[in-house]
Amino acid sequence: MNVRAIVKKTLEPLGVPVVFSTYGGEEDTYIRFFFYNQNTALSAEDDEMITGHYVHIDIFTKSPKEYARLEIEVPKLLKTAGFYRRNQYDDYEEETEIYHKVLRFFYAQNKEEE
DSSP: OOHHHHHHHHHGGGSSOEEESOOOSSOSSEEEEEEEEEEEEEEETTEEEEEEEEEEEEEEESOHHHHHHHHHHHHHHHHHTTOEEEEEEEEEETTTTEEEEEEEEEEEEEGGGO
């Protein structure tokens, strides 16, 4: 399974839209993700054995309650699926009054799993 599908499937139980790259829906709460780096994590005999995927995840919401829930649940679900947290930070977009959580994770995928 490709990593884009793994991220989407992992976060779908949260009950909010989970989209790759851009969101065009009407919901005030949604999760967007994209990959900011994908490269060889392990090679043997000039063949890529494991690919490293660095994924950037944004949580957007106008609800402080949803923000608190999602900032706990997103990392928990991703960790269970084999992702490793790299960093995260909080942001608040005053113009749109949207809470924004940025999370970055790493996922190592064996080429045989693709």
